[in-house]
Amino acid sequence: MEIFIVLLFLVFLWAEIHLISSLTNPQDVAALRSLKDIWKNTPPSWDRSDDPCEAPWEGVTCSKSRVTSLGLSTMGLKGKLSGDIGELTELRSLDLSFNKGLMGSISLELGKLSQLNTLILAGCSFSGNIPDTLGNLTELSFLALNSNNFTGKIPPSLGKLSKLYWLDLADNQLTGPIPVSTSTTPGLDLLLKAKHFHFNKNQLSGSIPSKLFSSDMALIHILFDGNDLSGSIPSTIGLVNTVEVLRLDRNFLTGEVPSNLNNLIRINELNLAHNNLSGPLPDLTSLVSLNYVDLSNNSFDPSEVPIWFSTLQSLTTLVMEFGSLEGPLPSELFSIPQIQQVKLRNNAVNKTLDMGDSICPQLQLVDLQDNQISRVTVGSQYNNTLMSEVQRIGFALSNQTYKPPHDFGPYYFIASPYAFPNSHRGASFSRGIIIGIATGSICLILCLIGLGVYAILQKKRAEKAIGISRPFASWAPSGKDSGGAPQLKGARWFSYDELKKGTNNFSGSNELGFGGYGKVYKGVLRDGKIVAIKRAQQGSMQGGLEFKNEIELLSRVHHKNLVGLVGFCFEQGEQMLVYEFITNGSLRETLSGRSDIQLDWKRRLRIALGSARGLAYLHELANPPIIHRDVKSTNILLDENLTAKVADFGLSKLVSDSEKGHVSTQVKGTLGYLDPEYYMTQQLTEKSDVYSFGVVMLELITSKQPIEKGKYIVREVRTLSNNREEEYYGLNELMDPVVRNTANPIGFGRFLELTMQCVEESAANRPTMSEVVKALETILHNDGLNTNSTSTSSSANDFGVSKGAAMRHPYIDTTFTKNDNNAFDYSGGYTLATKVEPK
Incomplete structure (x- = not known):
């Protein structure tokens, strides 16, 4: 019995010592272990260590023993977001995006993460209401809850997030109006710092609050498309001249388009399609950056296609389908410098369509079906690359579903003379000659393929033999290099085994950082010198000759304000550069x-x-x-x-x-x-x-x-x-x-x-x-x-203070x-x- 008590005491003593020596705060360790027990498919590194910071768990970033970032995007996680997440009180970034297996409502305890500035839960399967407690995250600058199954209303408490830069609630099932502040309740109009509003693809109703837009705001994206919003477009929207993307399509908006929309001089995408907008077609003359505009399926007053469209020099796509446009089309429309697509089907465009002499060479699609065009002419000096497109347009116009009155028509497509290149007819061949030529070609190709495979196999055998006899022979292809070692000044060659031993088999504890080239490790050479070893990953390795030229160059660069090259390793499929170790980062x-x-x-x-x-x-x-x-x-x-x-x-x-x-x-x-x-x-x-x-x-x-x-x-x-x-x-x-x-x-x-x-x-x-x-x-x-x-x-003696x-x-x-x-x-x-x- 006494032996058992002693053993039990030793076990408790060992656990206490282990806990004290842990590099991670015990509160954070307990929270992460609890999440690990709830979630499935956590990274394998979470099972290899009891200390998330000492032997780093994948996706976990620490600073001074506290967990500050949790990035587990696209890991295939399954489970729920429990209240234990609230114990990571020093967390600044939380990214669980695109884990479809994460579901259920998100914990109210998220509101305890007072240091959080980035919260990304996009592309999961979370449901239920968005918690009001998110309004407590006053340091939050990026909030992405898009592509989930959230329901209910947008919580007005989000109006407290005065530092918010990006708000994405798109592609959910949110309902109710867009909240605004009252005398007693804060609303989203307090988000004066936000630049991105992504509320699209929900079921939001009511009108667009005019209070959301003021000259103090610096909005860049306004995405309200795919909702049930009604009422008119607020005239205050023209006050925010920083907007680059405005999507209000697929709603139930009515009334006229505000004339001050012309103030959005930075806008490059404007989509008001599929609403019930009426009145005159808005004048967009000053929107010089506009490259995409869609005004389809509205009830604008019948009018001719305005010639001011041709002043939009950046315009690439114009869509105004299912409308009431009438009259002739201005030929300038097809010579806009960047125009690629013009879609005006299902209108009342009539008379002759003159596409002019200077059609934009980038023009790919002209869709004018279901109009009343009687004749299309194209100038003789057009780009020959449009030949097939002109033929396609002619077919579409000749097969319109529009049927004119008996006394008028039918309408036909009549093309002006085109300068198409003459086709060249070659000499005719008999079927037997054609079969003979094809058979001979196939045999020749098969012989060439066989010779190529044989040559590749022989080359690999030769390279393997050379590699065994001459370790530097692989610097360059055969015939281009003698196989000699590179000519270095002050740098030397290291074996793979020496660098592997010096970094403890390239262990994570010796990792100093990483980049597009690969990872950098701290290493100790045989003579005790500390170095930094830059190890290339497979996808970023150079050819042997290029690597040789690089290290010969770097070995010649010597200056006290440049990091010096100590040596290199080119062995066993590895490319490594060894630099002097700089102590203070x-x-x-x-x-x-x-x-x-x-x-x-x-x-x-x-x-x-x-x-x-x-x-x-x-x-x-x-x-x-x-x-x-x-x-x-x-x-x-x-x-x-x-x-x-x-x-x-x-x-x-x-x-x-x-x-x-x-x-x-x-x-x-x-x-x-x-x-x-x-x-x-x-x-x-x-x-x-x-x-x-x-x-x-x-x-x-x-x-x-x-x-x-x-x-x-x-x-x-x-x-x-x-x-x-x-x-x-x-x-x-x-x-x-x-x-x-x-x-x-x-x-x-x-x-x-x-x-x-x-x-x-x-x-x-x-x-x-x-x-x-x-x-x-x-x-x-x-x-x-x-x-x-x-x-x-x-010191003050070393640095004098300038006078005058x-x-x-x-x-x-x-x-x-x-x-x-x-x-x-x-x-x-x-x-x-x-x-x-x-x-």
């Missing part, structure tokens, strides 16, 4: 407060100078010159002395003598840092790195990411800058408090001016990186600072209209990629 981590390092203004000046020197070396002293192409704060690392080192040359582009000036190349980079001129022209220059570096300089001032909640840092600084404000030029609200609280920050005026020169829209107006280096050195020299000391030197320094305000000339891609982590039905790579 990235500049982005430090500015965001995720490290214990605080950067005062003096240290930030030195970091800017060091980074600029590294980039200037790449542009002017490397042979051949190198354009980095992905300059950003996450690619600027800080060593133990806080010396800045530029890293990650995965997107870098070499500039040969024949390409000096610019390089025409596919657009690559990170949104927010991407040079707009490079994006528009695909002409890459060293000035593209200058623009990205200017954005990093703005981060040093504000500590904000380039894009936060729809706001672009360049635009915000230009908007708020004020040269009359002597100390901080009107940037008090944007500046990092550490900088703002610094008395007389050294050279701040000149630093801000230099920054805004770097982010000029035109590359010709930006300085070179060497000019940026000289300007930063001048700032430091003029204030008595040592430009060669490390960034950790920040000229302070000039940078001019503001550009705006930014891109949507926010970094304000939240979303893995569901919307693609918010940060890499820009057009095909």
Whole structure:
């Protein structure tokens, strides 16, 4: 009995020690284990460890022992969302989207997650009412409950969410009116910060509240289509001139379309189809960005097709079916520069249709069935690619269902003379000759295929034999390379087994990060040196010769402000680069407060100078010159002395003598840092790195990411800058408090001016990186600072305070209209990629 008591005591003691040593907060551990017991198909990693943060559970992100993010989109989860979720009180992002097996009502305990800023439950099977407790999530900026089975009314408590940016309740079974505030009850009209209203595909009724629209709002998407809304379109809708998409189709709206709809100068999609709208057809002349318009199936007053449609230079699709249009069609309609589709079937368009001489070459579809057109003419100088389309239009017009009165008609399609190319008739062949030619061709093809298969098999045997005898023979195809080792300067070859051992078999505990290329691990070499190992994943590996050229190049790049290449591994189907290990992580981590390092203004000046020197070396002293192409704060690392080192040359582009000036190349980079001129022209220059570096300089001032909640840092600084404000030029609200609280920050005026020169829209107006280096050195020299000391030197003796320094305000000339891609982590039905790579 005594032995049993001792064993029991030891078990309890072991459990207590294990709990104390756990890296995860016990409350969070208990909540996640409870959810694991309720849900089916949780990731396998949830069964391999008892500590979600120590050996990370897939989809779980931790910070300082607390779970801050739960991202389990498209995992095939099944079960319910229980009240245990409310115990994860430090959760900032919750994404369970597109797990059809998650069902039932969602827990009221969600309202306890006071830190939550992203809630995505899209594409599941949740039902019941949307809880009122969601109104307690005052930090929420992104709420997506679309594509579920929610019923009942939209809770007015959502009106409390003053920071909400995106509200998506589409594709549910919600009923009742759109709530607005009263004297005692808050409503959705308090959502003045929201930019996206997605209420489409529900059963909402009542009228569209005019209070939802005011000049204070910055709405981008208004999606109310597919409901049971009635009444007229509020005239206040014209006050929100930021709208880009307006869908009110498939409702029961009546009355006239407000004339001030013409104020929506940024709109690119307008859909009012399938309602009961009446009155005159609205004049949309000023909507120069409009590319899609559908006004079908309404009761507009009979009128001719207005010629002002042809003034919409961006228009690609015009749909006005089942209406009362009459009169001739203006020929200008078919010469709009971007027009692709014109659908006007089931109207009363009559007389002759003259499509003119300058038909848009992109025109794909003209649907005029069930009208009263008697004749179609097409000019002789039209694009020959329209031949088949003209024939199709002729067939459609000649087979109309419209039957004219006996004394008028029938109507026929009569084509003017067309300049179709003459068809060429070849010599006729007998059936026997044709069969003989076909048989011979088939035999020849089969022989060629057999020879090709034999050659491939022989080549694989030869490559296997060479691989055994010469380990470097696979650098390039046979005949193009001698099979010798690459010529390196200061870097060496590592075996796969050595790097595998140094990273503990590439364990997750040694993982430093990951990107499109692959994962980066912390490793220890045989001599005890700590390195960072960048391991390519299967889909991103280069060819052997390209990889050899890259490491030969990187081994020649040596500068104290560039991360150095230690060596490489090219063995057993692996491609790995071994870099020096930088102890203090990235500049982005430090500015965001995720490290214990605080950067005062003096240290930030030195970091800017060091980074600029590294980039200037790449542009002017490397042979051949190198354009980095992905300059950003996450690619600027800080060593133990806080010396800045530029890293990650995965997107870098070499500039040969024949390409000096610019390089025409596919657009690559990170949104927010991407040079707009490079994006528009695909002409890459060293000035593209200058623009990205200017954005990093703005981060040093504000500590904000380039894009936060729809706001672009360049635009915000230009908007708020004020040269009359002597100390901080009107940037008090944007500046990092550490900088703002610094008395007389050294050279701040000149630093801000230099920054805004770097982010000029035109590359010709930006300085070179060497000019940026000289300007930063001048700032430091003029204030008595040592430009060669490390960034950790920040004493008052080292940094003098400038007296009487000229302070000039940078001019503001550009705006930014891109949507926010970094304000939240979303893995569901919307693609918010940060890499820009057009095909």
